[in-house]
Amino acid sequence: MEILVLLKQVPSTEALIEVADDGVSIKTEGLRFVINPYDELAVEEALRIREAQGGTVTIVSVGPAKAAEAIRTGLAMGADKGILVNPGDLNCDGLAVAKILAAAIKPLSYDLIIAGHRAVDDDNFQTATAVAELLGIANVSMVIKQELLDGKIRCQCTVEGGTKTVDAPLPALIAAQRGLNKPRFTSMSGIMKAKKKPLETKSLADVGIDIDGLQPLVQVKALRLPEERSGGRIIEGDSVQAKVSELARLLREEAKVI
Amino acid sequence: MTQNILVVAEQAEGTFRKVTFEALSAGLRLAGQMGGEVQAVVMGNDIEAAASELGRYGAEKIWLADDGALSDFTTEAYTDALAQVVTHSQPAVVLMGATTQGKDLAARLSARLNAALGSDVMGLHVDNGQVLATRPMYGGKILADVALVGSPVIVSLRPNTQVITEKQGTGALEKVTVTVSGTGVQVVDKQFESGKVELTEAASVVTGGWGMGGSDYSVVEALAETLGAAVGASRSAVDEGWRSAADQVGQTGKTVSPNLYVACGVSGAIQHLAGMSSSKVIVAINKDPEAPIIAKADYAIVGDLFEVVPALTEEIRKIKG
Ligand SMILES: Cc1cc2nc3c(=O)[nH]c(=O)nc-3n(C[C@H](O)[C@H](O)[C@H](O)COP(=O)(O)OP(=O)(O)OC[C@H]3O[C@@H](n4cnc5c(N)ncnc54)[C@H](O)[C@@H]3O)c2cc1C
Ligand SMILES: Nc1ncnc2c1ncn2[C@@H]1O[C@H](COP(=O)(O)O)[C@@H](O)[C@H]1O
Numbered sequence A: 001m002e003i004l005v006l007l008k009q010v011p012s013t014e015a016l017i018e019v020a021d022d023g024v025s026i027k028t029e030g031l032r033f034v035i036n037p038y039d040e041l042a043v044e045e046a047l048r049i050r051e052a053q054g055g056t057v058t059i060v061s062v063g064p065a066k067a068a069e070a071i072r073t074g075l076a077m078g079a080d081k082g083i084l085v086n087p088g089d090l091n092c093d094g095l096a097v098a099k100i101l102a103a104a105i106k107p108l109s110y111d112l113i114i115a116g117h118r119a120v121d122d123d124n125f126q127t128a129t130a131v132a133e134l135l136g137i138a139n140v141s142m143v144i145k146q147e148l149l150d151g152k153i154r155c156q157c158t159v160e161g162g163t164k165t166v167d168a169p170l171p172a173l174i175a176a177q178r179g180l181n182k183p184r185f186t187s188m189s190g191i192m193k194a195k196k197k198p199l200e201t202k203s204l205a206d207v208g209i210d211i212d213g214l215q216p217l218v219q220v221k222a223l224r225l226p227e228e229r230s231g232g233r234i235i236e237g238d239s240v241q242a243k244v245s246e247l248a249r250l251l252r253e254e255a256k257v258i
Numbered sequence B: 001m002t003q004n005i006l007v008v009a010e011q012a013e014g015t016f017r018k019v020t021f022e023a024l025s026a027g028l029r030l031a032g033q034m035g036g037e038v039q040a041v042v043m044g045n046d047i048e049a050a051a052s053e054l055g056r057y058g059a060e061k062i063w064l065a066d067d068g069a070l071s072d073f074t075t076e077a078y079t080d081a082l083a084q085v086v087t088h089s090q091p092a093v094v095l096m097g098a099t100t101q102g103k104d105l106a107a108r109l110s111a112r113l114n115a116a117l118g119s120d121v122m123g124l125h126v127d128n129g130q131v132l133a134t135r136p137m138y139g140g141k142i143l144a145d146v147a148l149v150g151s152p153v154i155v156s157l158r159p160n161t162q163v164i165t166e167k168q169g170t171g172a173l174e175k176v177t178v179t180v181s182g183t184g185v186q187v188v189d190k191q192f193e194s195g196k197v198e199l200t201e202a203a204s205v206v207t208g209g210w211g212m213g214g215s216d217y218s219v220v221e222a223l224a225e226t227l228g229a230a231v232g233a234s235r236s237a238v239d240e241g242w243r244s245a246a247d248q249v250g251q252t253g254k255t256v257s258p259n260l261y262v263a264c265g266v267s268g269a270i271q272h273l274a275g276m277s278s279s280k281v282i283v284a285i286n287k288d289p290e291a292p293i294i295a296k297a298d299y300a301i302v303g304d305l306f307e308v309v310p311a312l313t314e315e316i317r318k319i320k321g
Helices: A037-053 A065-077 A094-105 A127-135 A188-196 A240-254 B018-034 B048-056 B075-089 B100-113 B218-227 B235-239 B270-276 B292-296 B305-320
Strands: A002-006 A009-011 A033-035 A056-062 A081-086 A112-116 A138-149 A152-159 A162-169 A172-176 A199-203 A218-224 B005-008 B038-044 B061-066 B093-097 B117-121 B123-127 B130-137 B142-148 B153-157 B172-175 B186-192 B204-208 B230-233 B260-264 B281-286 B299-302
Touching: A002 A037, A002 A127, A009 A065, A033 A037, A033 A065, A037 A056, A037 A065, A037 A112, A037 A138, A037 A172, A056 A065, A056 A094, A065 A081, A065 A188, A065 A199, A081 A094, A094 A127, A094 B100, A094 B117, A112 A127, A127 A138, A127 A172, A127 B100, A138 A162, A138 B075, A138 B100, A152 A172, A152 B100, A162 A172, A240 B281, A240 B299, A240 B305, B005 B018, B005 B075, B018 B038, B018 B093, B018 B123, B018 B153, B038 B048, B038 B075, B048 B061, B048 B172, B061 B075, B075 B100, B093 B100, B100 B117, B100 B153, B117 B123, B117 B130, B117 B142, B130 B153, B142 B153, B204 B218, B218 B230, B218 B260, B218 B305, B230 B235, B270 B292, B281 B292, B281 B305, B292 B299
Parallel strands: A002 A056, A002 A112, A056 A081, A081 A199, A112 A172, A138 A172, B005 B038, B005 B093, B038 B061, B061 B172, B093 B153, B117 B153, B204 B230, B204 B260, B260 B281, B281 B299
Antiparallel strands: A009 A033, A138 A152, A152 A162, A162 B186, A218 B142, B123 B130, B130 B142
């Protein structure tokens, strides 16, 4: 089974995000970067499939040179090789990234693509599904369980109020949701081995894509912090009963939510 | 190309999701600014009877794509149908709810039409003919004001962010014949917990964190039932296996914006706050006065949740009669 994993490097989720002086980007100084948590699930799932039935796992990422670190971490988990497409100075929206990924993937042979269902930086919920559309293959989102059957993949997915199970013909793209698996830690020997695994860096020209078609349709005009909540009002009272009565009264009369 | 807004209606078991009415209402406001009208599209099988309801929320025209291949939602089949309706009706904006299916459909459609997509949008307006959207990034730690360029543009709207207004529209039904080829995805099974309030759409949410101490959520469930609320969980509770991953609130779970959010035994880690800070009113019940959630809460009770929550449930029951 030839498996591709779409992986993005993102700021770690415990990071406090601040707006940079230009007002349209974030301060990256001092930020710790990690594999997008959903993409970590994707790497893990790919490794489990390879361990069960053989094949190769190739990580494909679009990002700056620094994103190679995240690919290396994926290689240390056990993936076989990595491809990083560096778009240089180009400012990409989700669709542009999908176009670059699709162009990089087209010449490759693959049976299955595994992505995350969203990247926790831009939160576009777009790139993975858009890649499937551009490649003309099926996609299944929010996958919490998968099983490879003859020529198809059966996936259980979360939907509002429950789950559904769908069959998709291969090749297909599936997007991971939490619950799919528990990603493994990288071992020291994994990290050592990863240093010798192939990681190719490509330019937009290398993947044969023209910059003209990549101009962002979603243009960031301003980034800002959400309004600070003025919280911290502790309800006092002599007893639990007194406190909950006061809380219920406030919720009804002041906040008007019950 | 028109200045119309096309709202993609979403059904759940035969009734429209609340977010569909929210989208129609947002569409009305947008249409007012753009000088167009609001139209709706309903996709599915045997859907004509339900569709006319959309007129009550301002739809002037309701496109019906009724086809056996659309009886279950699959992203490709629905993209096929919707792309044809868009080509036919030429809207300037395509609006839908940022639900599981809405987000996936919007993503596939954006690639099919090479159109701008604003995902999980909380605010929307038009300035100088340009569609501007406000959307969360970094799980809600940052808000981005973005311009959506081109025509049509696609927007998925976060549930619970738009005020619903009723305004009678003509609601003229018009059938469109669509060709659905799809890529062969088949739905083989669906499992729903009956009566479960959906986390992202709920007007109130009660969350139990690691302070629950185990999988017995009965005190939280009782409060939720009294409030008509959905039950959420922190990641720690999900990691412990006490609740399913679908219940997780936070940067790597669901983002919720209810009117009332009650956090019980949740410390308020940054990833959790990211997912619920846009709630209108936050209540925290925690035995530690220093827990970060307290500083974010509009109202907090410091105490043992196993005493406070049942007493609060009782009190609210009394008030509600
Ligand atoms: C990559 C990544 C992604 C993450 N994403 C998320 C996410 O999406 N959502 C999320 O929630 N977390 C997320 N986390 C985890 C997050 O960092 C915290 O670990 C988690 O939110 C803590 O959960 P908690 O508040 O339930 O538990 P704790 O932090 O352990 O807090 C328990 C609280 O309960 C209180 N308590 C205990 N007993 C009682 C009692 N009887 N009565 C009243 N109060 C009591 C304690 O005082 C304490 O404040 C993520 C972490 C990582 C690394
Ligand atoms: N720059 C990127 N490089 C590789 N994969 C990406 C990139 N951006 C997004 N993806 C994939 O698409 C998924 C959804 O991302 P998004 O649409 O940005 O929320 C992610 O979980 C990744 O699997």
